Amino acid sequence: MDVGQYRHVLAIRDTRNALALGLLIRIPMFAGTVLLTLHVVTALGRSYGAAGLVSAAATVAIAISGPWRGRLLDRLGLRRTVAPSLLIQLVCWSIAPWVGYAPLMALAALAGLFVVPTFSILRQVIIRSVPEHQRRTALSLDSAATELSFMAGPALGVWLATTWDTGWALFTVEMAAVLAGCVLWVANPAIKGAPDTTDAADRTDTADATDASGAAAASPGVAPGTSPEPVPGAWRGFITVRVAAVYLAAACTTLVLSGTDVSIVAALRSFEATAAIGWILALWGAGSLVGGLVYGAWHRSFSVFWLLGGLAATTAPVALAVGVPSFAVLVTLSGFLCAPTITATVEQLSRVVPERFRGEMMGWHGSAMTAGSAVGAPLAGFAIDHGGWRWGFLVVSALGVLVAGAGMLGGARGRAAGAAAAASTSAQASPPVADSEPGVPAARVEH
Template sequence: MDLGAYRPVLANRDTRGALLLGFFIRVPMWAGAVILTLHVVSSLGRSYGEAGLVTAASTVAVAISGPWRGRLLDRIGLRRTVGPSLLVQVVCWSIAPWVDYASLIGFAALAGLFVVPTFSILRQVIIRSVPAEQRRTALSLDSSATELSFMAGPAIGVWLATAYDTGWALLVCELTSVAAGFVLWVVNPPLTSETSTPATDEQGEAARADAIATAETGTGASEGTASSGAPRAVRGFITVPVAAVYLAAACSTLVLSGTDVSIVAALRTFDATQSIGWVLALWGAGSLVGGLVYGAWHRSFSVFWLLGGLAALTLPVALAVGVPTFAVLVTLSGLLCAPTITATVEQLSRLVPERFRGEMMGWHGSAMTAGSAFGAPLAGFAIDHGGWQWGFVVVSVLGVLVAAAGLVAARRFRGEPTAADEAKGPGADSERGVPAASMEH
């Protein structure tokens, strides 16, 4: 482990700016999610289940919009994608805090469809701004910054919702998020190394469209070209190995969302509901430490090894007999959260040609959202029928099975060239921390 690996990454102005901007964008985002739930329950007098429906409507909309918004980033650039989103966000969140329950669901869903794809944008900036050998370290820093914002955002949201009217708190928080998105629009960081700014004139748009068409049909000699020996691609970049990484991303958030629900259920069973906040903070701290260690490590690991480790570390939490042992085991279970998410992004960035990176990140976000949406009810069903321990057991066992299946399936594709490999020519893998076509090492 070499902590000095972080020095050149943090010395890079683009990377440093993306990390700071990402933190300040995500804090109001996490806070807004908490305030929205409290607004439905306290101000509108609805149940937590009905508050969950509002969150579900927004979550489904975000999942649907991910690939679409990512494809727009690839085709027309940051400003032309983000600009309309900012306008829709301002309109929706200026009205939503003052409407009834049914209307709030509609506004939340509309805002979700036009959400600013900040995760996709900032990770693209980070991937573009560092050399390949520093990519894992930079992405680990982004995951760690996300953990910090997640630890701060909900606490700020609860404070705002209890100290002020939830309608005004929701308005201020969401418009702060829009303001952060506007800063991103103004800065307009380049997303790929192919061009520093999106094509804006007629000639540039034609060149961009031609490049995308060439990559999708595989007829050019560009980065996106693949030989007949490469895995067949869907939409220009989704091969079987890429789809497998998306499955791993979905399963990782399935484990995490199931763990989240199970933590709450366990502490309620221990009659320690007041401990939920600090136990969740310890879980996040474990992830933060794990992310920093993984970023400083001397090599990358397959996402399936990390997923299997995440699930295996989560399983022993079911053995806790009280709050002290539970807190320790939960902290340990968080160690591989950030590394697993980092590995999915890093591996996709090596498997997918750069010109598809926006859509790649969009599908990645949708996969993680889908896993989260499935994990919580799965763990809830297990808890209802067997107790809080079974919430941890079910999601852990499923995670281990998916990880094992991924490692076995990866052997089939070992040595097969990817689209990116074809462009780089022989010996390209020697420059990488992880072989592009192998998900086992």
């Protein structure tokens, strides 16, 4: 484990700026999520179920918008994609806090459909700004920053709701989110191309050297070594079986996490310790934060399916808790692989998807995670209703282990098939040793 990797990553200006922008944007975003629920329940006098429907409408809209907004990022760039979103967010959230239930749901859904794709943008900036061997470290820092935002945002939202009228509190945090989006628009960080750490002259020299060696020069907006063309046989130009498997892992990760979230609340209510929900969730987030930082400093990456299996396997023992102290310890341990698993999904996608599709890639990634969350919470709730809070943890854990096991098995078979095909091709294509150039092994003739 090399903690010094973080010093090298933070020395890159674009990475530092992206992490700071992430905190600026995500804290009001998470605060707005909890404030929307509290506003429906308190100011509008509706049930928590009704509040959940508003959140669900916004969530579905965000899931639908992900690939579409990502595709716009690929085609139009940051400013032309973000500017219309900012205008629609400004209009929607200037009206939404002051209207009734049905108009609020419609405005929340419209705002979700045109949400600023901040996660996609900032992760693209981070991926672009660091050398490939530091990508995992940089993405782990982004996951850690997201955990901090998740811990601070809801607390800020609850404090504002108890201090102000919920309408004004909702208006304030959503306008803060719009202002943060404006900062992103003004900063306009590059999301494509070579890292800023390499100047234009160096990039020109590299391209010239590539041309001289007979390789194709990188197209404008496409990083050196990245294919500018769609992947043959891939859906939408980049979604292969391998990519789809990573999306499945991302969806299953948030299924486990959202199911755990619901199960934590149910367990603490069973222990008659409802007041502990806040700090228990904070411990869970802290475990994820530590795990993400450790993974970023680790000397190697791991398969996303191994990490998903570990996440699911460490979630099941929470069902063995017999009181709040043991529950707190087990929940903290179960959070350790949350951030590493999510980081691994982004890292592995960034390595197999051509850069020209990276915006849409991140959009589908966000939609997969949203879909997993949408399934995990009701699945755990159903299990809790029929078997008690322990079954909430066990059901999502079992499903996570099954998906992880299938992914590991499929990956092993794919590697074996690929190795056999490569060996067969090499045996057919390589000339005998006697026919190779004098003094050059036959295995090197192809290169």
